[in-house]
Amino acid sequence: MPLGGSKVADASAASSSKRRSHRPRKLSASATPAVSPASFRMIQTMHDISRDVFAAATTGFVPSPNDVARLSGFLNGVTLQDLGLDATMPYFRADSQGRPRVTYLHFANSRTLSFGVFCLPQSAVIPLHDHPGMTVFSKILLGSMQIKSYDWVKAPISGNQALRAPSGARLAKLDTDAVFDASSETVVLYPEAGGNLHCFTAMTPCAVLDVMGPPYCHDEGRDCSYYLAKICPVGMDSTFGSRKCPATSKWRLFICARVFRGEILGSRSSTGEDSDLL
Numbered sequence: 001m002p003l004g005g006s007k008v009a010d011a012s013a014a015s016s017s018k019r020r021s022h023r024p025r026k027l028s029a030s031a032t033p034a035v036s037p038a039s040f041r042m043i044q045t046m047h048d049i050s051r052d053v054f055a056a057a058t059t060g061f062v063p064s065p066n067d068v069a070r071l072s073g074f075l076n077g078v079t080l081q082d083l084g085l086d087a088t089m090p091y092f093r094a095d096s097q098g099r100p101r102v103t104y105l106h107f108a109n110s111r112t113l114s115f116g117v118f119c120l121p122q123s124a125v126i127p128l129h130d131h132p133g134m135t136v137f138s139k140i141l142l143g144s145m146q147i148k149s150y151d152w153v154k155a156p157i158s159g160n161q162a163l164r165a166p167s168g169a170r171l172a173k174l175d176t177d178a179v180f181d182a183s184s185e186t187v188v189l190y191p192e193a194g195g196n197l198h199c200f201t202a203m204t205p206c207a208v209l210d211v212m213g214p215p216y217c218h219d220e221g222r223d224c225s226y227y228l229a230k231i232c233p234v235g236m237d238s239t240f241g242s243r244k245c246p247a248t249s250k251w252r253l254f255i256c257a258r259v260f261r262g263e264i265l266g267s268r269s270s271t272g273e274d275s276d277l278l
Contacts, residue, residue, distance in 0.1 A: 039084035046211070047108045049074055050115060054213030057112040059133035059222060060191050061214060071137055071211065072186040080141040080182075080207055083107075083117060087142055091119035092205035100124035100202070114215035117141065120202035128199040128227045133191045136212040143206035144181040149195025150229070151175050172197060172229075179203060197227065 035043070053067040063071070080086060091103040100121035107116050118126065120143075128148070150172040175195035180187065189195045200208065216222050 035084045039082060042078070042082045043107050046074065046078070046115065050108075050113050050211050050213070051110070054113040054135075057135075057213040059214065059220060061133075062135055062190055063213075068188060072188060075137055075139040075186045075209065075211065078139060078141065078209060083141070083209075085117065085119075085141075085207065087205060089119070092121055092142070092207070094121045102126055109215060111214070113211065113213040115209070115211040118200070118206075118208045118210065120145070120200065120206040120208075122202055122205050124202045124206075126200040128197055128229055130197045130225050130227070131189065131191075131212065131216075132196075132222050132225075134196075134212050134214060134216075134222060135191065136189045136210060137186050138189075139186045139209045140180050140182050140184055141207040141209055142182055143202065143204040144179050145206045145208065146179050146201040146203060147176055147187070147195075147198055148174070148201075149176040149189065149198035151193055151196055 049071055053063050053071045054061070085091075085105075091105075094100045100123050102124050103119040105117045105119065106114075108114065120126070122143075128150075153171040153173050175193075176187075176198075187194075189198065200206075214220070214222065216224050
């Protein structure tokens with residue numbers, strides 16, 4: 001869809017809270033970055049490439065390897081300045097009360113794709129959350145950020161069902177635990193692989209560009225859920241049938257339980273029932 005200007009939403013990103021209402025903060029017009037003609041052209045080009053890559057995107061869609069390479073290659077060359085942003089902007093500083101709030105600058109949204117930039121002051125956290133049936137391209141534009149990501153462990157018999165405890169907790173394995181910076185290449189996660197659940201911790205003031213398709217959509221079953229993670233005890237036969245959690249660090253298996261569900265960073269008020277991990 002044609003770009004219609006920037007929308008700005010923000011959320012306090014403290015992962016310790018089990019119940020939280022994430023409502024967009026109303027910012028004054030002066031707080032929204034002005035988009036120069038050069039930046040607009042860059043954003044429009046990004047939109048056009050993403051539109052082509054995600055043209056057929058529905059739940060579970062995975063772009064072709066050529067399309068993944070095309071979009072990743074383009075994003076690898078994008079800089080913070082290309083989007084009309086710079087590190088001196090207030091989005092990258094804690095607020096007047098010292099809270100490191102996360103700000104989302106939203107550039108485009110359609111039925112098949114969405115993209116924008118998350119701005120994080122130092123020590124800000126985007127809690128562990130999922131991208132159900134979605135493919136997401138992430139490129140760090142500023143600073144350094146620790147990314148931890150996980151994928152669901154599937155039952156060995158059915159192959160499509162995640163291992164689940166009676167409490168509703170699900171078994172997941174670590175995909176990535178590393179620090180990325182602006183020199184890092186674009187990271188891609190897929191509906192079933194590549195770390196579909198992830199959390200971000202800003203080691204310094206950070207900006208990360210996210211291009212995703214199809215976008216979150218409650219009516220189509222793509223609601224964002226937030227989770228807590230707990231190390232899986234060894235030998236949980238009674239909880240997961242014959243499947244045991246290996247004790248080796250190679251597997252790094254975790255139990256994840258849903259904390260609440262709603263649009264990422266909360267374009268609406270979202271709360272959910274607390275869930276025990278085990």
